[in-house]
Amino acid sequence: MLQQDSNDDTEDVSLFDAEEETTNRPRKAKIRHPVVSFFHLFCRVSAIIVYLLCELLSSSFITCMVTIILLLSCDFWAVKNVTGRLMVGLRWWNHIDEDGKSHWVFESRKESSQENKTVSEAESRIFWLGLIACPVLWVIFAFSALFSFRVKWLAVVIVGVVLQGANLYGYIRCKVGSRKNLTSMATSYFGKQFLRQNTGVDQTS
Amino acid sequence: MAEAEESPGDPGTASPRPLMRDLKAVGKKFMHVLYPRKSNTLLRDWDLWGPLILCVTLALMLQRDSADSEKDGGPQFAEVFVIVWFGAVTITLNSKLLGGNISFFQSLCVLGYCILPLTVAMLICRLVLLADPGPVNFMVRLFVVIVMFAWSIVASTAFLADSQPPNRRALAVYPVFLFYFVISWMILTFTPQ
Numbered sequence: 001m002l003q004q005d006s007n008d009d010t011e012d013v014s015l016f017d018a019e020e021e022t023t024n025r026p027r028k029a030k031i032r033h034p035v036v037s038f039f040h041l042f043c044r045v046s047a048i049i050v051y052l053l054c055e056l057l058s059s060s061f062i063t064c065m066v067t068i069i070l071l072l073s074c075d076f077w078a079v080k081n082v083t084g085r086l087m088v089g090l091r092w093w094n095h096i097d098e099d100g101k102s103h104w105v106f107e108s109r110k111e112s113s114q115e116n117k118t119v120s121e122a123e124s125r126i127f128w129l130g131l132i133a134c135p136v137l138w139v140i141f142a143f144s145a146l147f148s149f150r151v152k153w154l155a156v157v158i159v160g161v162v163l164q165g166a167n168l169y170g171y172i173r174c175k176v177g178s179r180k181n182l183t184s185m186a187t188s189y190f191g192k193q194f195l196r197q198n199t200g201v202d203q204t205s
Numbered sequence: 206m207a208e209a210e211e212s213p214g215d216p217g218t219a220s221p222r223p224l225m226r227d228l229k230a231v232g233k234k235f236m237h238v239l240y241p242r243k244s245n246t247l248l249r250d251w252d253l254w255g256p257l258i259l260c261v262t263l264a265l266m267l268q269r270d271s272a273d274s275e276k277d278g279g280p281q282f283a284e285v286f287v288i289v290w291f292g293a294v295t296i297t298l299n300s301k302l303l304g305g306n307i308s309f310f311q312s313l314c315v316l317g318y319c320i321l322p323l324t325v326a327m328l329i330c331r332l333v334l335l336a337d338p339g340p341v342n343f344m345v346r347l348f349v350v351i352v353m354f355a356w357s358i359v360a361s362t363a364f365l366a367d368s369q370p371p372n373r374r375a376l377a378v379y380p381v382f383l384f385y386f387v388i389s390w391m392i393l394t395f396t397p398q
Contacts, residue, residue: 069257094310096251
């Protein structure tokens with residue numbers, strides 16, 4: 001059952017650690033939704049490829065721009081509504097209540113006891129890799145467009161940064177949970193790393 | 206885009222939101238713009254797909270057929286995009302600073318969807334421009350653009366005016382008027398070559 005993420009430091013899948021020694025649940029390594037995983041990466045990567053190869057593919061700026069915007073929109077919709085839910089069990093949306101106030105809701109699926117509902121590690125890796133790498137690339141493109149004065153491409157690149165950044169932000173909020181915030185999570189992560197290094201050094205000496 | 210929703214897909218299973226439902230929601234909002242009446246649909250279930258489609262369509266139609274492939278309409282496309290989105294964001298900020306109780310994305314949604322009459326006007330103008338140029342041609346286009354401009358204003362104020370305190374309404378509506386005026390001007394002064 002989907003619930004708001006509570007303060008569960010021990011049972012959450014860590015965002016950064018690939019191997020988690022505290023886990024006691026076997027994580028499947030195989031990919032359960034190959035089509036979904038493919039599409040998660042396909043739209044993002046093809047938008048980037050079209051942007052980089054636009055001069056070679058077509059002499060028309062308009063075609064490239066419209067293609068990139070279409071790909072980015074499809075990618076946004078797919079990642080927000082489909083791949084996040086299926087691959088890592090997270091979702092986020094906006095809800096406007098009776099008073100007209102808007103709430104942003106971030107949810108993560110609680111791990112159930114059934115075997116087939118655990119998050120597969122390979123899928124999780126693919127998901128987060130795709131989610132993080134692409135907005136970073138678009139930000140790099142933004143700076144390069146700005147500094148090389150190719151300003152007409154700046155509109156497209158900003159659309160890319162906004163759409164993919166929004167998904168990234170939404171899913172990180174889902175991951176971190178509603179009560180923790182990013183600074184406390186980063187502090188606890190670095191604290192754990194620091195402790196682990198220190199105790200590791202003590203054991204080997 | 207993020208949508209307001211009462212039930213974002215079935216929470217118990219992993220089934221995704223159906224695409225058809227989103228498409229129907231967008232179509233319903235288009236209908237609400239064409240026949241504006243007091244309803245909360247545009248505000249409660251906001252989404253930005255409609256404005257994106259309209260903006261891209263409008264920008265595509267506002268292209269000049271240029272013989273020189275270097276300037277192949279690129280700057281004008283980006284220009285329309287920037288004017289529409291930057292204008293909508295500015296109006297939203299303005300209405301929020303005036304004390305309106307509408308959220309950022311709701312306002313963007315309403316302003317974007319109310320470009321629909323002007324997009325229709327652009328379509329009609331392009332068709333009319335296929336005929337012989339002349340004063341009659343211009344008068345027809347002027348009439349169409351004025352009617353659609355008025356329609357956009359009426360539709361957007363029907364949704365936006367309620368969110369402002371009464372003594373600030375004119376201040377909030379004036380930028381909307383300017384925004385649609387600029388777009389109407391671009392449509393009216395468009396010539397294909």
